[in-house]
Amino acid sequence: DAMVIQNPRYQVTQFGKPVTLSCSQTLNHNVMYWYQQKSSQAPKLLFHYYDKDFNNEADTPDNFQSRRPNTSFCFLDIRSPGLGDAAMYLCATSRDGRVDTEAFFGQGTRLTVV
Amino acid sequence: AQKITQTQPGMFVQEKEAVTLDCTYDTSDQSYGLFWYKQPSSGEMIFLIYQGSYDEQNATEGRYSLNFQKARKSANLVISASQLGDSAMYFCAMKNNFNKFYFGSGTKLNVKP
Numbered sequence: 001d002a003m004v005i006q007n008p009r010y011q012v013t014q015f016g017k018p019v020t021l022s023c024s025q026t027l028n029h030n031v032m033y034w035y036q037q038k039s040s041q042a043p044k045l046l047f048h049y050y051d052k053d054f055n056n057e058a059d060t061p062d063n064f065q066s067r068r069p070n071t072s073f074c075f076l077d078i079r080s081p082g083l084g085d086a087a088m089y090l091c092a093t094s095r096d097g098r099v100d101t102e103a104f105f106g107q108g109t110r111l112t113v114v
Numbered sequence: 115a116q117k118i119t120q121t122q123p124g125m126f127v128q129e130k131e132a133v134t135l136d137c138t139y140d141t142s143d144q145s146y147g148l149f150w151y152k153q154p155s156s157g158e159m160i161f162l163i164y165q166g167s168y169d170e171q172n173a174t175e176g177r178y179s180l181n182f183q184k185a186r187k188s189a190n191l192v193i194s195a196s197q198l199g200d201s202a203m204y205f206c207a208m209k210n211n212f213n214k215f216y217f218g219s220g221t222k223l224n225v226k227p
Contacts, residue, residue: 031213042217050213097213099147105159
């Protein structure tokens with residue numbers, strides 16, 4: 001089945017040690033999103049790509065970076081994770097920029113910082 | 115800037131009864147999409163229903179319907195005949211013409227047997 005796959009499902013990293021989360025999609029969608037979701041809170045948009053065009057949210061810390069080497073893959077890099085970065089990270093895709101196209105989500109990566 | 119407000123952190127409903135989850139939004143855009151997602155305890159986000167800003171009729175998908183009141187900027191989700199499997203977090207979201215999805219803070223629904 002076509003889907004959005006995030007690896008790993010659970011990631012434990014040390015304080016200050018760079019970590020990369022990955023997302024792949026078989027939907028051939030143009031748009032890919034990264035969200036941070038802390039416990040019982042709304043998913044917070046970090047950034048998104050439309051094809052290769054990168055769009056950063058104004059309040060996304062510089063500590064968070066992203067790469068999209070091709071249509072299928074997108075990576076979230078956290079350069080120096082702090083305790084406050086522990087959260088669920090959700091990757092999503094959308095077919096295009098039309099307002100009527102929904103987002104398809106992966107199962108998320110739960111990041112623990114020790 | 116877009117803002118989505120869900121004022122009900124938690125709701126209880128008796129099995130087989132209907133429940134309404136509230137959502138209001140704020141935008142200056144003319145064209146936008148409104149979505150509801152369900153997030154079970156397992157974590158995945160499941161798309162439920164969509165309403166376009168220009169749609170004159172309320173959207174329906176099975177037991178889900180969306181009570182869209184554009185002038186009030188509200189897009190409430192109605193779940194009819196609640197089932198135990200409906201217990202989950204429910205998020206209201208808006209998509210704008212800049213490809214961005216913004217989410218509300220969610221409502222945790224508990225269905226009681």
